Amino acid sequence: MRADLRPGAALLRSGAFVRLWTAVTASGLATWxxxxxxxxxxxxxxxxxxxxxxxxxxxxxxxxxxxxxxxxLADRHPRRRVVLWSGLAAGLGTPLIAVGLGRSLVLMAVAAAVVGAGQGACRPAFQALTAEVVAEDGRRRANAAMTLAVRVTTLVAPGLTALLALAVDTPALVVATGVLWLVAAFVPPAGDRVVVPVARRRFAAEFGDGVREARRHPWFVAGLGALTAVIATGYSATGVVLPLVSRDRYGTGAVLAAAMTAYTVGALVGAVIAARRRPRAEGWTALAGLACYGFVPLSLLLPVHAAVVIAAYVVAGLGIELFNVPWFTAAQREVEPSKLARVSSLDFLLSYGLAPVGLALIAPAIDGFGAGVVLVVCAVVCFAAPAAAALVPSSRDFR
Structure with a gap:
C-alpha cells in the first residue's frame, strides 16, 4: 500500500497520502x-x-x-485499525459532552476521558501509519504538509468558529468536533505492514521493548529530553506569564493575541522551510530551532517594546517546526518499524504529557520566587537542554 512518492507535488497526487493528510488534519482540528x-x-x-x-x-x-x-496495540495490530478504534471512541464520546452541558458534570467528565483516550490513541498510530503510506524520500515533505495543515487551522479556525457560533448553538459545535473525529476514523488508507501473529506478552514487557528500542538511538533519548524540558518550561511560561505581561506591562490583551498569532505564523514559515531545505547537520539545526523557544521567556522578562515580544514568538514558532519535521521524519526512518508506535508513544507521553505538570508548577513557583527568577530559569533551560542534546554524537544528523 506504500505510495511510491517523489518529493514535491507527487504527494498531493497520491490518494493514499491525501486521505492520511485529511484524517490527521481532522483529528488536529477536533483536538484544538x-x-x-x-x-x-x-x-x-x-x-x-x-x-x-x-x-x-x-x-x-x-x-x-x-x-x-x-x-x-498499534505495534500488535494494523495501525489503520487502531486509528479506527481511537477515532470512533473520540467521535462517539464527544456528543455526550454536549448532552452533559448545563446538566451533568459527571457525564461531561466521563465523556471527556473517552475523547482524550481516543485523541491519545491516534497519535502513535498516525505516526507509524505515515511511515507505511509514504516512502522514505517523501516523508519529510509529508510531515511538513501535515503540520502546515494544523497550523493553518489554528490560525483561521478561531474566527470561523466565532462566526459559526452566531448561527449555531454551542452543543451543536461540540457535536461537530465529534464529526471531525469520525472523519479521522474512517478516511485513512490502509498501511503496508503485515502483522505476523506472535506469542503475546504482558503489556509492560512489550512497552519495555519500545523503551529499549528508544534507548538504542542516543540521539532520540537526548532530543526527547531536550524537547520535554523546553515544553515543560518555555511552553508553561507562555501559558501563565504571557497573559500577565500583556495586561500589566502593556495594558492590553492585544499583545497576548498578537503573540499567539505570531507563533502560528512563525510555525507556518518553519514548516515551509523544513519541507524545502535539508541542512547538512540536520539534527544540530533542528536542536538549534528548538532552542529558539528560549527567546520567549527572555522577551517576557525584559522591559522591551511589544514588537520584540511578538518577534520572539515568531522565532519560537519557526524554530519548533524546524525541529518537529526532521524529528518525526528521523524517527520514522531510524526506529525499527515493528516498534515505531511504541517509541512514538513514549515521545508523546513525555513531551506532551509533562506539559500540564509544568503549567501546574509554574504559577506556585512565580508566587514563591517571583516571575523574574522563573523566567530566567525557563530561558536557561530552553537554551541549555538542546545544547546538551547536541553533544551526543549521533545528534548531528539524527542517525
Missing part, C-alpha cells in the same frame, strides 16, 4: 476546537470555569493513559 468551543460555553454561562477546568483535565488524563496502551 473542543477547548475553544467549551470556552464559548463558559462565556454563555452554559458551564462554569471550574467545570471547564475539570473537563479539560480529565481529557488530558485520558490522553496520558491511552498513549502507551495505543503504542503497544
Amino acid at each position: 476546537a473542543l477547548p475553544f468551543v467549551l470556552g464559548l460555553a463558559v462565556l454563555e454561562r452554559s458551564m462554569t470555569a471550574v467545570e471547564l477546568g475539570v473537563v479539560l483535565a480529565v481529557r488530558t488524563a485520558g490522553f496520558l493513559v491511552a498513549v502507551p496502551v495505543a503504542g503497544v
Whole structure:
C-alpha cells in the first residue's frame, strides 16, 4: 500500500497520502476546537470555569493513559485499525459532552476521558501509519504538509468558529468536533505492514521493548529530553506569564493575541522551510530551532517594546517546526518499524504529557520566587537542554 512518492507535488497526487493528510488534519482540528468551543460555553454561562477546568483535565488524563496502551496495540495490530478504534471512541464520546452541558458534570467528565483516550490513541498510530503510506524520500515533505495543515487551522479556525457560533448553538459545535473525529476514523488508507501473529506478552514487557528500542538511538533519548524540558518550561511560561505581561506591562490583551498569532505564523514559515531545505547537520539545526523557544521567556522578562515580544514568538514558532519535521521524519526512518508506535508513544507521553505538570508548577513557583527568577530559569533551560542534546554524537544528523 506504500505510495511510491517523489518529493514535491507527487504527494498531493497520491490518494493514499491525501486521505492520511485529511484524517490527521481532522483529528488536529477536533483536538484544538473542543477547548475553544467549551470556552464559548463558559462565556454563555452554559458551564462554569471550574467545570471547564475539570473537563479539560480529565481529557488530558485520558490522553496520558491511552498513549502507551495505543503504542503497544498499534505495534500488535494494523495501525489503520487502531486509528479506527481511537477515532470512533473520540467521535462517539464527544456528543455526550454536549448532552452533559448545563446538566451533568459527571457525564461531561466521563465523556471527556473517552475523547482524550481516543485523541491519545491516534497519535502513535498516525505516526507509524505515515511511515507505511509514504516512502522514505517523501516523508519529510509529508510531515511538513501535515503540520502546515494544523497550523493553518489554528490560525483561521478561531474566527470561523466565532462566526459559526452566531448561527449555531454551542452543543451543536461540540457535536461537530465529534464529526471531525469520525472523519479521522474512517478516511485513512490502509498501511503496508503485515502483522505476523506472535506469542503475546504482558503489556509492560512489550512497552519495555519500545523503551529499549528508544534507548538504542542516543540521539532520540537526548532530543526527547531536550524537547520535554523546553515544553515543560518555555511552553508553561507562555501559558501563565504571557497573559500577565500583556495586561500589566502593556495594558492590553492585544499583545497576548498578537503573540499567539505570531507563533502560528512563525510555525507556518518553519514548516515551509523544513519541507524545502535539508541542512547538512540536520539534527544540530533542528536542536538549534528548538532552542529558539528560549527567546520567549527572555522577551517576557525584559522591559522591551511589544514588537520584540511578538518577534520572539515568531522565532519560537519557526524554530519548533524546524525541529518537529526532521524529528518525526528521523524517527520514522531510524526506529525499527515493528516498534515505531511504541517509541512514538513514549515521545508523546513525555513531551506532551509533562506539559500540564509544568503549567501546574509554574504559577506556585512565580508566587514563591517571583516571575523574574522563573523566567530566567525557563530561558536557561530552553537554551541549555538542546545544547546538551547536541553533544551526543549521533545528534548531528539524527542517525
